[in-house]
Each structure stands twice: as C-alpha cells, then as structure tokens.
Amino acid sequence: MGRLIGYFLVLILVLFVLAILASCVKIVPQARAYVVERLGAYIGTWSVGLHFKFPFIDRVAKKVNLKEQVIDFKPQPVITKDNVTMQIDTVVFFQITDPKAYAYEVENPLMAIENLTATTLRNIMGDLELDQTLTSRELINAKMRTQLDVATDPWGIKVNRVELKNIIPPREIQDSMEKQMKAERERREKILQAEGEKKSTILVAEGYKEKAILEAQAEKEAAILRAEAKKEAMIREAEGQSEAIVKVQQANAEGIRLIREAGADETVLQLKSLEAFAKAADGKSTKIIIPSNIQGMVGTLSALTEAVKDSGETK
Numbered sequence: 430m431g432r433l434i435g436y437f438l439v440l441i442l443v444l445f446v447l448a449i450l451a452s453c454v455k456i457v458p459q460a461r462a463y464v465v466e467r468l469g470a471y472i473g474t475w476s477v478g479l480h481f482k483f484p485f486i487d488r489v490a491k492k493v494n495l496k497e498q499v500i501d502f503k504p505q506p507v508i509t510k511d512n513v514t515m516q517i518d519t520v521v522f523f524q525i526t527d528p529k530a531y532a533y534e535v536e537n538p539l540m541a542i543e544n545l546t547a548t549t550l551r552n553i554m555g556d557l558e559l560d561q562t563l564t565s566r567e568l569i570n571a572k573m574r575t576q577l578d579v580a581t582d583p584w585g586i587k588v589n590r591v592e593l594k595n596i597i598p599p600r601e602i603q604d605s606m607e608k609q610m611k612a613e614r615e616r617r618e619k620i621l622q623a624e625g626e627k628k629s630t631i632l633v634a635e636g637y638k639e640k641a642i643l644e645a646q647a648e649k650e651a652a653i654l655r656a657e658a659k660k661e662a663m664i665r666e667a668e669g670q671s672e673a674i675v676k677v678q679q680a681n682a683e684g685i686r687l688i689r690e691a692g693a694d695e696t697v698l699q700l701k702s703l704e705a706f707a708k709a710a711d712g713k714s715t716k717i718i719i720p721s722n723i724q725g726m727v728g729t730l731s732a733l734t735e736a737v738k739d740s741g742e743t744k
Contacts, residue, residue: 457478515562545580
C-alpha cells in the first residue's frame with residue numbers, strides 16, 4: 430500500500446514538472462508580439478517563433494496585435510466657426526509599431542485615441558465654417574491624421590488614416606440645404622432645357638438653310654441640263670437642215686447629170702440650176718443672187734412668153 434502511494438505521488442510530481450515545463454514554452458504567432466516581464470520588470474519583446482521563459486519569475490505581461498486596426502467612434506458634437514452644432518463620427522486606422530511603448534506608456538490606448546480624436550476634431554472644426562466642413566473633407570482628414578500621428582507616436586501607435594464617416598448638421602440646416610439643392614437642380618434643369626431648345630432652333634435653321642442650298646443647287650443643275658438639252662436640240666436641228674440641204678443639192682446635181690447625159694442643151698441646164706437655187710432658198714430667204722448668164726436667159730424666156738401671149742390674143 431505504501432508503494433502505491435509513493436508511485437502515485439511520483440506520478441503527480443512528474444505531471445506537475447511537465448506542466449511547469451510546458452508553461453515555459455511559448456509560440457508567438459504571426460503578426461503578434463509578446464511583452465515579457467521578469468519579477469515585474471520588462472526584459473524584452475518576443476516576436477514570431479518559439480520562446481522559453483523561466484517558471485514563476487517570468488511572465489507574458491501583454492500580447493500585442495501588430496495588424497492594422499480600425500476604430501469606429503460614435504458621433505461627436507462639434508461647433509463650427511459660424512456657431513453651427515453638428516454631429517461627426519470618425520473612423521481611425523492605426524497600427525502598433527512599438528509593443529513596449531504600447532504596453533507601458535498609456536493605460537488604455539483605445540480610449541486615449543478616442544478622446545484625442547474628439548478633441549482634435551473639435552479644434553479643427555472650430556476654425557472652419559459650415560460650408561467649408563462639407564466641402565473640405567480631404568483637408569480635415571489630412572490634418573487629423575497628422576496631429577493624431579504626432580500625439581500617438583510616444584505610445585508606439587502609428588495613425589495611418591483618418592476618415593470622417595458622417596457629417597450630420599442640424600435639422601433646420603438640412604432642410605435649408607435640401608431647398609437650396611432643389612433650387613439649384615431646377616436652375617440647372619432650366620439651363621439645360623434652354624440650351625436644348627437653342628440647339629434645336631439652330632439645327633432647324635441649319636436644316637432649312639441646307640435645304641435651300643440643296644434646292645438652289647438642284648435648280649441650277651436643272652437649268653444647266655435644260656440649256657444643254659435645248660442647245661443639243663438646236664444643234665441637231667441645224668445638223669438635220671444641213672443634211673437636208675446637202676441631200677437636195679445632191680439630188681439636183683444627180684438630176685442635172687442625168688439631163689446632161691440625155692443630151693440637153695445649156696439652157697435647160699441653166700434652168701435646172703435656177704430651180705435648184707429656188708429649192709435651196711426654200712422660202713426662208715427674201716433675196717436670191719442669180720448669176721448674170723441665168724438672168725439673161727430668164728429675160729429671154731420672159732420675152733418669148735410675152736410674144737406667145739400677144740400672138741394668142743391676136744388670133
């Protein structure tokens with residue numbers, strides 16, 4: 430019985446020793462840092478990896494998250510330069526760069542950042558008027574980030590970014606802004622409508638102008654075509670008349686040739702020539718110039734005709 434008790438105590442002692450040894454082994458995960466103290470005094474900061482500590486005299490005082498963190502603060506009342514009270518809530522992006530300072534330089538870092546953000550925001554907004562606060566967010570964000578980064582640097586905290594999430598002016602200011610925005614939208618709508626009507630009128634006028642130009646060009650081209658057609662008709666008519674005269678002359682010449690071949694005397698030939706002259710005139714000339722020999726023959730023929738008439742009357 431005594432041996433069993435002894436074995437049991439030894440087993441308990443071995444388990445106790447193993448538990449103590451296991452507690453002395455620490456594994457630090459990625460993006461973490463452990464602040465270690467020995468007998469209450471800071472001895473170092475453990476980074477990622479396997480670490481050992483002395484039992485009972487060493488302890489992990491604080492586990493620090495090295496990732497970038499985000500804090501969304503509740504809306505804070507601020508007063509602008511023109512005495513307008515509004516509610517503004519901010520979002521702060523920060524990262525711990527010095528775990529030792531973060532563990533020992535400030536009691537409650539998150540509450541300290543919140544209060545520092547509120548006071549910094551009030552100071553900046555107190556120098557701006559209402560309209561500037563609504564249109565200068567980037568400027569306000571930059572000023573707040575710079576001032577917070579300087580103030581939190583001794584705490585081992587780096588402020589990477591600050592954003593104004595919401596700016597909520599008083600209700601009466603909101604109503605006034607909505608009316609102003611509505612009036613501005615109506616004004617822009619009227620301007621756009623007037624510009625549209627102006628462009629429409631210009632386009633219609635340009636369309637009429639283009640139509641008139643096209644009609645004038647079409648009329649001009651039609652007149653040119655009509656003139657060319659008339660000219661072509663006159664040319665063809667003249668060519669036809671010329672061809673007709675040539676054919677008549679050719680026919681007369683052929684007739685005279687046949688008469689000559691038939692043995693007609695010179696007088697008959699001259700008479701045929703006279704007929705050819707008459708046909709050539711075709712009633713379109715008031716005066717025909719006849720050669721002198723033909724004129725003599727005409728005179729002789731006239732005298733013979735008169736003599737024949739007189740002898741007939743005497744009978």
